[in-house]
Amino acid sequence: MRTRKKEKRVEAELSAVPPTASRRRWLVATVATVFVLFAGWGVMQYRRAAELSDLRRACRLAEQAGSWQELQRAAERWVALQPFNDQAIMHLATAKKSLEDWVGFVDAVEQLPVSNAYLVPSLAVAGDVAIDHLEDIDRAERLFWAILAIDPRNEQAYQRLIFLYSMTLQKAKLQAVIRQAIERGAQPVEAGVYLTTMSALNFSDGLFRVAGWRAATPGHEPLEVAYAIYLARASGNESNRVLRMLDSQVPEYGTLDIARRMQERYPNNIELLAFWIDHAMERGEVEQVREALSRWQPELQDDYRYWRYLGWLQDMSGDLETSLSSYRKSLSIHPLDWRARNEMATLQRALGVDGAAANAELAAEGKELERMLKELPSASQLSTVNAAKLGEYARKCGDSVAERAFRRGAGGA
Numbered sequence: 001m002r003t004r005k006k007e008k009r010v011e012a013e014l015s016a017v018p019p020t021a022s023r024r025r026w027l028v029a030t031v032a033t034v035f036v037l038f039a040g041w042g043v044m045q046y047r048r049a050a051e052l053s054d055l056r057r058a059c060r061l062a063e064q065a066g067s068w069q070e071l072q073r074a075a076e077r078w079v080a081l082q083p084f085n086d087q088a089i090m091h092l093a094t095a096k097k098s099l100e101d102w103v104g105f106v107d108a109v110e111q112l113p114v115s116n117a118y119l120v121p122s123l124a125v126a127g128d129v130a131i132d133h134l135e136d137i138d139r140a141e142r143l144f145w146a147i148l149a150i151d152p153r154n155e156q157a158y159q160r161l162i163f164l165y166s167m168t169l170q171k172a173k174l175q176a177v178i179r180q181a182i183e184r185g186a187q188p189v190e191a192g193v194y195l196t197t198m199s200a201l202n203f204s205d206g207l208f209r210v211a212g213w214r215a216a217t218p219g220h221e222p223l224e225v226a227y228a229i230y231l232a233r234a235s236g237n238e239s240n241r242v243l244r245m246l247d248s249q250v251p252e253y254g255t256l257d258i259a260r261r262m263q264e265r266y267p268n269n270i271e272l273l274a275f276w277i278d279h280a281m282e283r284g285e286v287e288q289v290r291e292a293l294s295r296w297q298p299e300l301q302d303d304y305r306y307w308r309y310l311g312w313l314q315d316m317s318g319d320l321e322t323s324l325s326s327y328r329k330s331l332s333i334h335p336l337d338w339r340a341r342n343e344m345a346t347l348q349r350a351l352g353v354d355g356a357a358a359n360a361e362l363a364a365e366g367k368e369l370e371r372m373l374k375e376l377p378s379a380s381q382l383s384t385v386n387a388a389k390l391g392e393y394a395r396k397c398g399d400s401v402a403e404r405a406f407r408r409g410a411g412g413a
Contacts, residue, residue, distance in 0.1 A: 059091040071095040086116045102133040123147045135216035159188040166194050168226045172303050182405040190379035192390050192406050196336050197373050206230050225272050228259040270300050277309050286316045304334035335397040338366025362396055
């Protein structure tokens with residue numbers, strides 16, 4: 001029985017082997033198929049190479065002739081064939097920029113590989129386009145941070161980020177980016193000005209700029225909050241005129257209505273909390289300050305303002321020793337804040353603690369410097385004399401990082 005089964009299996013295997021003629025035909029067909037496939041692939045590669053050569057030539061000639069539509073068509077086809085080709089992407093970016101297709105231009109720049117020699121300057125131009133033409137502040141911010149990821153000491157990127165954060169009143173981000181720029185030795189001139197005037201940050205054209213950005217990006221929290229704060233501070237016919245250029249229905253300047261609506265929408269926004277705390281402190285509204293501080297999130301308590309506000313609240317509650325500690329904590333984070341130093345001097349005097357006179361004098365100096373800086377036509381127009389004054393003020397305050405920055409601005413070592 002076993003022998004018969006074995007014989008049948010052998011017969012089946014033999015029958016599966018094609019006859020010699022059939023085997024030859026099968027081999028010939030297989031070889032022919034492979035040959036055709038390789039030949040077709042070779043032809044396709046030849047045609048592709050020829051097309052790429054034609055596209056390179058077309059892009060070069062179109063750019064020389066200023067034929068931007070033609071350049072765009074050729075570059076788009078080239079990028080479709082070679083998505084990571086630097087030259088193709090640069091041609092596409094040039095065409096988009098020349099045609100004022102700003103979204104397309106920024107999109108093209110963002111496709112450039114990190115190895116591209118022109119990536120950093122291209123990102124800088126794209127960032128400015130995002131601000132001036134797209135009015136897309138989020139995208140501009142990402143572009144400038146992308147520059148710093150490649151070139152950590154790029155002063156232009158820091159300058160633009162400082163501009164964005166200051167204009168949109170994002171003081172927490174502003175202080176962080178200024179400190180980082182100073183530590184890297186890459187701070188622009190205006191960094192010291194904004195660091196010194198942090199608590200009184202305001203711009204005559206701030207409402208106009210933020211209103212425009214807000215209209216282009218509705219519902220964006222930092223812009224909604226900055227708009228509400230600027231509007232609450234605004235006064236005069238000029239503010240109304242600017243607002244009516246941007247909105248069909250404009251609230252009266254100086255109103256707190258929008259700020260109240262933003263408070264309901266963004267109850268934990270740090271800049272809005274700071275605005276309402278300042279508002280309440282001016283009126284001596286202790287419970288309002290206490291309630292707002294209770295919403296200040298723990299992870300944001302490294303902000304110097306939190307400790308200054310807490311010090312005020314503790315002082316109003318009669319806890320002078322603890323209040324003094326809070327002001328010291330605030331000044332350890334931001335030594336240039338003359339407001340916290342002035343409050344600390346008052347407490348030191350009341351408690352009979354040494355240093356009251358020196359701190360009061362230093363606070364008065366800081367207040368005068370802030371007044372002088374606010375009168376500058378532009379933060380970038382800080383003179384070497386005033387930079388030297390700021391450096392000396394920072395030295396007295398114990399802020400060695402800021403002192404080095406100011407002294408560099410004054411031409412010192």
